[in-house]
Amino acid sequence: MNHNAYICRMENDCIKCSVKPKVAGVLCECCLDPSKTNHATVQFVKGDMIIKQGNYSTNVAFLRKGMVKIHLAGPSYEQIVRIVKAPAYLGLPTTFGNKINQYSITAISEAQVCYIDIDFFRNLLKANEQFSYGIILELCQNELESFRRCANRTQKQARGNLADMILDFATNIFESDTFILPISQSEMGNLVDTSRESISRMLSEFAKDGVIRMTGKQLEILNKNSLQLISQNG
Template sequence: MAQHHIDIENVFEGVCGLFPNLKPDEKEKMHRNFSCMHVRKGEIIYREGDKPAGLVCLSRGKVKLYKEGVGGRDQIVRMAKPIGFIGYRALFADENYSATAQALEDSVVCSIDKDVFMDILKNNAELTLHILKSVATELGFSTNRTVTLTQKHIRGRLAESLVFLRDTYGFEDDAKTLKVYLSREDLANLSNMTTSNAIRTLSSFSDEGVIELDGRRIKILDQYKLERISDLG
């Protein structure tokens, strides 16, 4: 796949769009400490245990964040889309990364130097509060996810994942095909089940006319039914 040149100014403006409370001098400071790079499909952006060097932003592409689980089984804890940050939790908690970030497709990833960014936060309460709000919202999602992943049955969990992927990445132009192409294994790791069970359950959904499968293409035929399966657990 061709590696287009990165228009760093454009990318920087996009990233800044995520900060509603940035003063001009802060923006300037960030700009001077802003870097950008391509990552290829499958490439690891950082690993669980690595120390954050900056605030990382996904500008183009898709990234999965996963934790290595108990029996070597991975658990996908987040799916990132552009334009959005990844790895900020570790940065703000002043910890090492608690998950591994891997590109699901060719992507563009940027970084703002850690000290520079934390310095800006230390002097901009509105911005910090804005970020606090997002992190608090995400904590809500995470707690909720703990409950659904532990209490829903396999069909409910997989249906929830499909609904989640729809809400996160949306549809292709046909308004039915999910705009994300995961392996059955990734789908399983997102839904807390074995790959066999993800495959089996997808086939069931397909048999029931809820979805249509074509390799990794997933077309949602009956959203209402899918959401019902998700809600009933």
């Protein structure tokens, strides 16, 4: 979603940094537009928890830079539900309902986050129909994505899911066929619902078969077609 489109047309100061916004928004550009200055933002390093499941929170977080993982306590391990990269709003559903975080969000790279008070955010929604429509669209997208992902995870077997993860990283997160794996193998296991050992075995296998090349944590896709085939069959 293009956040630049959602600058609110009101004549107030920015709630976050109290700066008169140049484009006449309730949030100034720095807080809504990730391409601007890093005024009023918080820095996180890899491993820092940005939002913690179970905690009370009255802020929506806007991820300006970096990558995070959304994860929640499952019955037997910490399920990673999604990898998200900037720009994105974080913790929306959590903060909206009962204000108890229903999942955790942890930085998996350096990250910059700016916090928006939930009541303010709510007013923003009220005041700007375009903004709230955009949010609805995004939530709808998420729901569909969730459905698909869930159906795939449970129906495909491990190889297919791992292939999907790699393709997803390449196309949606890094937009390149060569990238550095942003999570450990056990995390991959928790994302793709297999054991750490299986991930290790399968990655070696893919490399042996010439589908990928691995140099330390760097992964290069050598044969995208093969990956897609592996993803499809089962």
